[in-house]
Amino acid sequence: MLNARIKLRHLQAFLEVARHRSFARAADRLAITQPGMSKTIKELEEILGTALFERTSRGVALTQAGLTLLRHAGPAIRALEEGVNALGEVRTTIRWLRVGALSTVESRLLPEAIRRWQQAEAVEAGVNVVTGPSAFLLSRLRRGELDLVVGRMTEAREIRDLAFEHLYYERLILVVRVGHPLAEDEPLEAHRLEGYPWVLPPPQTTLRQQVDSFCVRHSLRPPGRQLETLSLPLSHRYTLASDAVWVAPEEAVRDALDEGRLCELSLPLEQQGGSVGLCTNTSMEPSLALEDFCETLRKVAADMAAAAT
Missing domain, CATH: 1.10.10.10 (Winged helix-like DNA-binding domain superfamily/Winged helix DNA-binding domain)
Known part of the structure; x- marks a missing residue:
């Protein structure tokens, strides 16, 4: 009590x-x-x-002790707020999902899942999407401010007491504009990367950990000319307009690679890639809308995997 x-x-x-x-x-x-x-x-x-x-x-x-209380107090207060709001809610047919999205799923998985889910819903359904680094999104999930976080997170220490469900693996790859001086180097020697600007995920992110490991393996020092961002449009435009080497999630650049606007360098940054999946707060009772949306994400991920084989 x-x-x-x-x-x-x-x-x-x-x-x-x-x-x-x-x-x-x-x-x-x-x-x-x-x-x-x-x-x-x-x-x-x-x-x-x-x-x-x-x-x-x-x-x-x-x-x-504070972390333990946070895990339960956040969802409890959020549930109370939703209950109070529901009493005065006029638009009773509208359901909302609050989704945190990492950059790894912004281009293909999440847009397609939202499209399918809203098409299949019998009532109006809204999705509020928040983007950012994993630590930020997972802390909001823990406080009950998000229903779900989607992306590449298995190496994020912030997961701790949250539940993670694997969907598929995705690689980080090195991409450049078509006609870049390094595009024809095969095999590409790692030290050649030091002569060009880099587009990198920010420090303290799960993706940046992989970049740091890559640099250690190849005895590389990242150049002084760097753009650190999780913004896919900014990274894309900067890479197309410069000689930058972009460390990009494969999903984020797949269309540009297929259309011949970008090309992948022959030096692999990682082999299998990281695990992309769903992260939920087990202390929160999932709604039917959330369960339906998660099932849609699973189906879209399966279709993407089948198309890639």
């Missing part, structure tokens, strides 16, 4: 501090003073008999 001394304000304050990693920013978000925020968190910690946060050089961080 929930301790009667724990109030909604305690949990709201806890979630805001966990989200912003700052008492000051959390206080601003809830329109209370910073001393008031500190007092509320202290009350919650005294009720629970454990510390929820610890101070670091970059603000505050969750303790293990």
